[in-house]
Amino acid sequence: MEVDIKSQRRKNHAIKSVWWINGLIILGLVAMGVAGWLWLSMLSPWFYDRPESLAPIENRQHNVFVYGTLRFAPVRWLVMGSTGTPEPAVLEGYRREGLDLKADDDAQVEGLRLEVSADELRRLDRYERLGIRYQRDKLKLEDGTSAWVYRRFPEHETSALHQLKWPLAQLRL
Incomplete structure (x- = not known):
């Protein structure tokens, strides 16, 4: 009986560990996706070329x-x-x-x-x-x-x- 309780606890702990690991992986992927989107939108050299028809920006405030x-x-x-x-x-x-x-x-x-x-x-x-x-x-x-x-x-x-x-x-x- 005591062996069954210990093995059940180990099994429950293993299941909880798997859920935590999966949750952390998903959270990491979401964070990487948001960071990638922000970089692509605001800093990357792709997806936006300033039209040549626009006047240059004056170097002032x-x-x-x-x-x-x-x-x-x-x-x-x-x-x-x-x-x-x-x-x-x-x-x-x-x-x-x-x-x-x-x-x-x-x-x-x-x-x-x-x-x-x-x-x-x-x-x-x-x-x-x-x-x-x-x-x-x-x-x-x-x-x-x-x-x-x-x-x-x-x-x-x-x-x-x-x-x-x-x-x-x-x-x-």
Whole structure:
């Protein structure tokens, strides 16, 4: 009887160990997947080529108005390599609609104004896929300062498969 209890305990311990090991493996794979996606999206040389038609970025400090995911310090740190110098800001005459801003005289959008370097602006352009998914417009904020604001291209310009820089997007379906 005592031998059966000991062998049952060993068996239960082995089963728990297998579950823990499998859980750690799955957690590691998920973490590697997230890290890989972040690297591909923000740092890799693939999947985004700055369109040649865009004007070069002046080597100076720039103001950028952010109203979406870039309001969050961890996202800014991942994208720009720093959290920037965020200040609360308001953009009047626009309303937020999903990932975009739409002109609306009676509305305003609350966000942050960041002061960024030319290199940080390049990294923001990459994150927003400037020239492919977003355009960058110079707009006046409520306090009178001018800031770059990323706005989506019209849907028909961004939904075409050939616009993507992914290898599979080059296939003719």
